[in-house]
Amino acid sequence: MHIKFVGLLCLALFIFSCKNQNKEEKTNPWHTKQIAAENESHNTLYDIEKEQGWELLFDGKTLNGWHVYNSGAPSVWEVKDGALHRNPQIETQNNEDLLTENVYENYELVLEWKIGNRGNSGIFINVQEKPEVATAYQTGPEYQILDPNHMDQDIPVKKSGCLYGFSPQLNEAITHHGEWNQTRIKQVDGKVEFYLNGVLTSTQDFTTPEWKEKIKETNFTNYPEFGKATQGKIALQDWYFEVWFRDIKIREL
DSSP states (O other): OHHHHHHHHHHHHHHHHHHHHHHHHHHOGGGSHHHHHHTOOOSOOOHHHHHTTOEESOOSSOOTTEEETTSSSOSSEEEETTEEEEOTTOOOSSOOOEEESSOBSSEEEEEEEEEOTTOEEEEEEEEOOOTTSOOGGGTSOEEEEEOTTSTTTTSGGGSTTSBTTTBOOSSOOOOOTTOOEEEEEEEETTEEEEEETTEEEEEEETTSHHHHHHHHTSGGGGOTTTTOOSOBEEEEOOOSSOEEEEEEEEEEO
């Protein structure tokens, strides 16, 4: 009788312990995706990144370090929820592509972006800011950004991660509407690599005769300054649609 009682007592204590453990697991905030998301850190650098030479291009709070191509302060760009945001409620007669203050040649650029429904945007590199050149895209090749719901999504040379207008994705990189994506652009001695969500999507050597021939086969041949430089400013495209950029960092190579 005594042995049976002890056994039942042990069973009860075991069940009680399991219930308490389950309760603790359910109430532990780090077991929820929501709390984890709320504790994400953006627009900051780890100490190891600083040691590796990374520099933030966006502080998450202001537009410091950025200006409109051939102009000054932007009117359509704002900082919203820790991201550079193109406000679609504001319309202007001219595009307000957002440029870095500095010129870069050999570098690695990493950032995250999210695009609005049916949106279109991009990242221009090697941009030459000149009064006689109307827009950034007339000098700088473009890393394409396109929402999957956009009408051009089925055009191979217009998918996200492409060298816009020149080559389809080398390897398939899928994006989903409304989600954040990561872009990495690496350029060394005029040789560029585009990555989308860790996938290599495009390569091009801007120093070769082949590149010049490619330009001649597109509408960019109408812009004498296009694609000639292997150094320049970096620009975020304003194409009327809503788009967000964050965690923008660069290191010179």
